[in-house]
Amino acid sequence: MLLRIFTEPQEGATYDRLLQVARRTEECGFDAFFRSDHYQVIARGDGMPGPTDAWLTLAALARETSTIRLGTMVTSATFRLPGPLAISVAQVDQMSGGRVELGLGAGWYEREHASYGIPFPPTAERFARLEEQLEIITGLWRAPGPYSFSGEHYELTDSPALPKPVQDGGPPIIIGGVGRKKTPALAARFAAEYNVPFHSVDETREAFERVRAAASRDLVYSAAQVLCCGRDEAELARRAEAIGRSPEQLRTDGLAGTPSELVDKIGQFAEAGAGRLYLQVLDPSDLDHLDLVASEVLSQL
Template sequence: MIEVAIMIEGQYGINWERWKRLGRTVEDLGYAGLYRSDHFTEPEGPLEDALELWTSLAWLADNTERIEFGPLVSPVSFRHPVITAWQASAVDNLAGGRLRLGVGAGWQKREHDAFGFDLLDTDRRFARFEEGLEVITRLVRSERPVSFAGEFYRLEDAVLTVRSPRPGGIPVVIGGNGPRRTLPLTARYADEWNAVFLTAGKFADLNAGLDGLLREAGRQPEEVHRTLMTRGVFGRTEAEVDGKLGGVPREDLDAAVIVGTADEFVDRLGRLEEAGVRRVMLQWLEADDVDGLEAMAGSVLPQL
């Protein structure tokens, strides 16, 4: 059965009041998880509240009991992988093993320029990301001291002591659709692949390609969990859906957006499940629309 989780853009006015309300709502309504982005700002436009990632996840770990959660995704470009691994280990320990650690290379120029972080060109950015994955996976998966010597990062007999309660460590999630860089890194390092804004057909194609890459890497396809992040626009009625779209015609939306009433959601989620998706993280841009989350939980989740 496909699972449904909620994904929040943390830079879209998320403060403590909104985050606490969202956390309690997602926990109480039966969603599988709550995920969020890790950004200082949007690429353009006015600045809104942007609650810092790990502070918010620590609160979630201590104030929920059931849901899984994590970043989609946290960039190594402005978070050192050692500190990310250390924070993640502590948060997962606090949560009793419910964190899923999404990491990425970084991409947004505005936030890097504003706060003085080097984004780098694409080739070097992914070289740094691969080293960051080496550092993170070695630290969170090994209880023994580990060493590593790279261009960007170094470890020498390093070990994290407040650890995840899970014997294999925290599941590492890599997000993205790129067949040349992202999927090979997923096959080598990840416990979960999180695709982004894909239709069922496109997901199935990339999913099959990932299976091949995993076999080439000496791994079995079932070793990597398959999930998808895409926008959801839900309404009880067609008129309510149109109101949330604010006049934007549905045909102008990305084809991967799940938009409509309960029947339309169930149909689209069923097609994604057939394509191999095991969990959908619905990007919920209306952070104050708790009523919509309640309506979707009551009408969609029981049909899955």
């Protein structure tokens, strides 16, 4: 089981804060640093000092780290045109020496689209655009020469299909969600990894089974869970309060408790088929949290 750190900077985090988290992620021996791709606070607080752009952040972190994987959980297809996105991700892959992964989704948070003037089509159209984006991005990365595409929403004519990523075939694509039809079909066609965010072990297992039934090849299966760990109940309660949750809620809906409790629940996700677990860190100022999980949880896996 690989553990990855997953941040939500739209809730309030500067680039300097994210750099601290990424460096500590690497120092502690976690597999990767991921971040959300949002432009507005979702869960709590006022979001001060405001959002940071996902791919600008990852480009900078690519030069400030050396071993951890870097990626988005997940980039919204509504935010960027597929051609420029393919260029950005390929460039960050080059800057990192081939350590980038692209989580890509249809987009869902209507409020941030309205706030920043981003079109927000109906659900069916967003998924149609996502499918075309996946085909275009992977096509641009893999094309041996000029690349063209004609779809309902995007058209490319004789693109030079440059630059190329460092990773052969392009950075791994991650597709997440628990949709019963479209999501398994997209994951089976395009993804190297399928992720189930913030669901129970049983729900995660069922979602994995749907994708396995749709896929004719091997994928990596992963899950994301809110992280809250404490050596004792007092420390756990302090960390839960800092993110506006209760220990009881987090034990049910997240990955929370003492180190031994976390190890046990991680084992349940492993038995369900997960090979990676994304630990959602909602208080990026608490670097001691990462130290604790690395020393007393990661060391047991």
